[in-house]
Amino acid sequence: xxxxxxxxxxxxxxxxxxxxxxxxxxxxxxxxxxxxxxxxxxxxxxxxxxxxxxxxxxxxxxxxxxxxxxxxxxxxxxxxxxxxxxxxxxxxxxxxxxxxxxxxxxxxxxxxxxxxxxxxxxxxxxxxxxxxxxxxxxxxxxxxxxxxxxxxxxxxxxxxxxxxxxxxxxxxxxxxxxxxxxxxxxxxxxxxxxxxxxxxxxxxxxxxxxxxxxxxxxxxxxxxxxxxxxxxxxxxxxxxxxxxxxxxxxxxxxxxxxxxxxxxxxxxxxxxxxxxxxxxxxxxxxxxxxxxxxxxxxxxxxxxxxxxxxxxxxxxxxxxxxx
Amino acid sequence: xxxxxxxxxxxxxxxxxxxxxxxxxxxxxxxxxxxxxxxxxxxxxxxxxxxxxxxxxxxxxxxxxxxxxxxxxxxxxxxxxxxxxxxxxxxxxxxxxxxxxxxxxxxxxxxxxxxxxxxxxxxxxxxxxxxxxxxxxxxxxxxxxxxxxxxxxxxxxxxxxxxxxxxxxxxxxxxxxxxxxxxxxxxxxxxxxxxxxxxxxxxxxxxxxxxxxxxxxxxxxxxxxxxxxxxxxxxxxxxxxxxxxxxxxxxxxxxxxxxxxxxxxxxxxxxxxxxxxxxxxxxxxxxxxxxxxxxxxxxxxxxxxxxxxxxxxxxxxxxxxxxxxxxxxxxxxxxxxxxxxxxxxxxxxxxxxxxxxxxxxxxxxxxxxxxxxxxxx
Numbered sequence: 169x170x171x172x173x174x175x176x177x178x179x180x181x182x183x184x185x186x187x188x189x190x191x192x193x194x195x196x197x198x199x200x201x202x203x204x205x206x207x208x209x210x211x212x213x214x215x216x217x218x219x220x221x222x223x224x225x226x227x228x229x230x231x232x233x234x235x236x237x238x239x240x241x242x243x244x245x246x247x248x249x250x251x252x253x254x255x256x257x258x259x260x261x262x263x264x265x266x267x268x269x270x271x272x273x274x275x276x277x278x279x280x281x282x283x284x285x286x287x288x289x290x291x292x293x294x295x296x297x298x299x300x301x302x303x304x305x306x307x308x309x310x311x312x313x314x315x316x317x318x319x320x321x322x323x324x325x326x327x328x329x330x331x332x333x334x335x336x337x338x339x340x341x342x343x344x345x346x347x348x349x350x351x352x353x354x355x356x357x358x359x360x361x362x363x364x365x366x367x368x369x370x371x372x373x374x375x376x377x378x379x380x381x382x383x384x385x386x387x388x389x390x391x392x393x394x395x396x397x398x399x400x401x402x403x404x405x406x407x408x409x410x411x412x413x414x415x416x417x418x419x420x421x422x423x424x425x426x427x428x429x430x431x432x433x434x435x436x437x438x439x440x441x442x443x444x445x446x447x448x449x450x451x452x453x454x455x456x457x458x459x460x461x462x463x464x465x466x467x468x469x470x471x472x473x474x475x476x477x478x479x480x481x482x483x484x485x486x487x488x489x490x491x
Numbered sequence: 492x493x494x495x496x497x498x499x500x501x502x503x504x505x506x507x508x509x510x511x512x513x514x515x516x517x518x519x520x521x522x523x524x525x526x527x528x529x530x531x532x533x534x535x536x537x538x539x540x541x542x543x544x545x546x547x548x549x550x551x552x553x554x555x556x557x558x559x560x561x562x563x564x565x566x567x568x569x570x571x572x573x574x575x576x577x578x579x580x581x582x583x584x585x586x587x588x589x590x591x592x593x594x595x596x597x598x599x600x601x602x603x604x605x606x607x608x609x610x611x612x613x614x615x616x617x618x619x620x621x622x623x624x625x626x627x628x629x630x631x632x633x634x635x636x637x638x639x640x641x642x643x644x645x646x647x648x649x650x651x652x653x654x655x656x657x658x659x660x661x662x663x664x665x666x667x668x669x670x671x672x673x674x675x676x677x678x679x680x681x682x683x684x685x686x687x688x689x690x691x692x693x694x695x696x697x698x699x700x701x702x703x704x705x706x707x708x709x710x711x712x713x714x715x716x717x718x719x720x721x722x723x724x725x726x727x728x729x730x731x732x733x734x735x736x737x738x739x740x741x742x743x744x745x746x747x748x749x750x751x752x753x754x755x756x757x758x759x760x761x762x763x764x765x766x767x768x769x770x771x772x773x774x775x776x777x778x779x780x781x782x783x784x785x786x787x788x789x790x791x792x793x794x795x796x797x798x799x800x801x802x803x804x805x806x807x808x809x810x811x812x813x814x815x816x817x818x819x820x821x822x823x824x825x826x827x828x829x830x831x832x833x834x835x836x837x838x839x840x841x842x843x844x845x846x847x848x849x850x851x852x853x854x855x856x857x858x859x860x861x862x863x864x865x866x867x868x
Contacts, residue, residue, distance in 0.1 A: 205637075207637070207641065247835075250840075251835065251839035251840050252839065255839070255840050255842055255843055256842065257838065257839035257840055257841065257842065258575075258838060258839055259839075260575055260577070260637050261784070261788065261834060261835075261838035261839045262835065262838070262839035262840075264577070264781070264784060264831075264834055264838075265831045265832070265834035265835035265838060265839055266831070266835070267831070268781070268827050268828070268830050268831025268834060269827075269828055269831035269832060269835065270831075271824070271827050271831070272824045272825065272826070272827030272828030272829075272830075272831060273523060273824075273828050275822065275824040275827075276523065276527060276820075276821065276822065276824050276825055276828065277523075277526070277527070279820065279822060280526075280527040280528060280820050286824075406645065409641055409645065412638070412641070413638075413642060416638060454653050454657070456649040456650065456652050456653040457649070457653070459649050460645060460646045460649035460650070463642040463643075463645045463646050464642075464646060466638070466642050467624075467628070467634070467639055467642045467643070467646075470628070470632075470634035470635065470638060470639060470642075471628045471632040471634050472632050472633070472634070479635065
């Protein structure tokens, strides 16, 4: 039973750390499927987390915080969109630029406005998300196996956690079952054909970028309003890049993204759990190896050793309408 | 696909447009300073004074510039072959192993001028090795170089934490760093160079690796514009299909380019390890690999542009530290913003002002043509 208990705790923290990854990777799914590379996920998430923390601290309203996160994240996405769609600039360069601008300005503005060393003030009860306890969670807990699964694993998360997992089928439905999704994917594979059909490639790509902004906004808000009570400088700590890795690892498919994020989240949770504890048979595993594993797995996958990851065909190429 | 932009005279292409882009980046940075409630002009004064005001300040500026010349060249070499090496950070970090091994091996028995060449080779070797895999994977397995190099940055970071906490750390020490090198593992300062101009270097760690950086810049120029390999690299960067048609081996050029790029990034490690700290510490690269992207974009991937761009960023790093002394609400993170803005305006939005400038030039040449015509008639 002890092993089972450890497993439940491990899976619970897996879910907790996977949520921002799922949001961010789905965000990347929308842009990359529309043919725009986005390594600015990290920056957008960080900007959103800061906006959420700052606005929630000032207004004492968690929903205003969430709204601010989404708006800022959309604004940053539009900068990326303007550079890579309208100005036909290099999409990778633009993403790198956004990451830097956000990393710097969140600290400078946070320090100027709140004077707490780049943090936003700690948020009280009403200014952050509370966990939701399912009905009868406490009374059912004693039931073996099912009890802990219901009470600890399924119940007791933030509302954004449930939103994140709901976004997976929703994104799938949007991308694969709506006209908008079909066109969005077409723009990423063969923009010329979409243009011939009389649909504006530019406008399609801008809409994809806005979708990305909304989802990154959720990711950021989760970090500063749910996972912790307030913004801490550099709090994304490379999660945007892990999300990018998950997106590729999932071969640009929504349900695979969820699994990849859970896998990477599990590795993260396991690394924390294993710190200092030797593993049976293998012995002591260096924490650093566990931390590097998501990246190593992604490299191996990209190299085509575990299946083949084929990116959208028109990815990274700005569309020039023939004159 | 034809280029959608008209051709401009050389001085406008390589001088005017980068300057305008830079000016806009600084204007936006000034707005951020205003937003924080400080005077941007005062900040600019502290920036320039803090970077050049005294011999010591200048020494620090050039020390940072040395680092950025290496990483800038690394990014630029890859750019010429149409590759985006975003992994300079990791390659420089791993390159540090080569420097540290050379120093730990010989520092107590040999003078610096024996250790230095070995350290150069070591850093270049380890940097190149770290760039080899991404290059090879792109060439042979078709995985995207940008993604692989990003992943390799993170892997390098984990690897180095492991090495510094478990392997390279002296026994009984708690802090994750190598032992401090003896005299042979420390580079002499270039105080005489500044003394020529009557400046006192003070405590600034401006050292011999600056000269190496200049040599590297010259070698990159030779390589890109005066050798067969450089010609092949540029051909591939312009048009991979043309390169293939001319019988050039795409995979060979990709792998070699990435290794040269990685070697240059790795050599960056000489400056902080042998030139300043005298030991290898955790996170000694401090984002220099990413600054290299900004420097290469600013310098239009030409060594003659990269050196001034590196000095500019050296100025930002050193002057930025002074600003944060004088104006506490502007911390060193301001540099990160400016760096991002430069990457945005000089890189991703480089064509924003081009149509307007092209129109200006077109108008002028039309007017000149009209004048010539009336004179002729």
